[in-house]
């Protein structure tokens with residue numbers, strides 16, 4: 001490996017590889033020397049396992065102002081960045097290289113092959129074609145800023161340590177803790193990394209033995225945070241889009257509370273207490289219903305019978321006609337504001353990200369350059385940016401990688 005480079009990119013994830021390709025492609029100087037170092041034995045490890053190995057590349061949301069609302073952290077800073085490179089550009093970028101993406105009904109976009117290898121191979125091939133030198137099993141250990149001529153890097157390749165120099169450096173090492181310490185040693189503020197996108201552990205008799213049961217539209221509230229969407233009951237508690245969204249927006253608060261908090265569930269989307277009470281009253285007054293058991297005759301088709309049975313358990317085996325007004329009020333409250341205790345954090349294996357990282361105040365989003373250290377750039381999850389599930393996390397890597405690549409090419 002040569003010891004002098006124009007550009008070194010540390011981290012061969014989507015952000016680093018995308019930046020490397022863009023940098024090499026956009027360089028006016030055809031002899032620009034671009035090196036990408038990756039500590040694992042191959043690049044794009046997370047891409048290969050992403051989206052259930054199908055790779056949810058991006059989201060079919062082409063309006064930057066709306067797109068930013070899917071980022072619990074970084075939305076404001078990404079607003080301008082998305083006007084330069086957004087999901088439409090991602091689709092076109094892959095299309096130009098022969099990779100077609102398709103959109104699922106919920107807006108998530110995948111390669112038509114449904115195979116993450118298609119994305120990884122396209123990126124690797126594009127890097128080869130652009131002339132990016134890739135060194136795997138090579139870790140960045142330390143960085144020293146040289147006043148006159150860029151950076152002096154300490155690097156380890158397999159068991160060997162050595163020093164290399166570069167004029168410009170992009171750090172795209174994801175949530176790697178050691179590298180965050182290195183970045184801190186250069187004067188940057190690191191917002192403590194904590195997990196985002198996880199399921200909730202909830203032990204409660206109302207959802208006991210109901211693993212696999214789902215409700216299409218619920219509203220969840222945790223303090224001031226509110227999310228809507230589908231909810232899935234699991235062996236350990238609650239999952240599904242509404243829960244994952246809440247875990248992302250409440251990531252830091254939940255971390256601080258050691259993953260113990262009160263969760264309020266409206267099983268009927270945004271139905272109010274009064275509206276539900278009225279519907280329950282009508283069910284009680286309905287003659288045909290009066291001799292039917294409340295436990296096996298739900299008043300709402302949205303709620304699966306097995307779940308309904310457990311939610312009305314406190315009423316016992318009464319018929320609709322025999323239920324008291326007080327019981328109906330209690331049931332309306334149970335259905336629109338059921339209280340549950342989050343007792344811990346599960347894992348969402350399909351997608352898992354970290355919030356926290358390099359403080360965004362210290363980065364110029366027009367170039368992804370550090371405001372503190374000239375020639376130092378950042379892209380991807382190393383920054384304090386994270387999105388909800390749905391392809392938004394890769395999109396922020398493509399966007400920040402693209403912008404950094406352009407700046408590194410200059």
Ligand SMILES: Cc1cc2nc3c(=O)[nH]c(=O)nc-3n(C[C@H](O)[C@H](O)[C@H](O)COP(=O)(O)OP(=O)(O)OC[C@H]3O[C@@H](n4cnc5c(N)ncnc54)[C@H](O)[C@@H]3O)c2cc1C
Nearest residue numbers: 011013014015039050051056140174176380381391393394
């Ligand atoms: C199981 C799983 C599934 C996911 N599915 C999706 C999905 O479908 N859609 C979506 O949008 N998001 C998904 N995500 C999130 C997405 O993978 C991340 O947001 C994205 O990979 C971040 O890209 P990155 O390049 O910034 O970091 P990473 O992908 O983490 O890449 C960083 C790279 O840097 C390397 N590295 C670390 N330290 C060093 C060092 N010191 N020297 C050299 N190299 C180093 C690492 O080995 C790694 O290869 C998923 C995440 C997981 C864990």
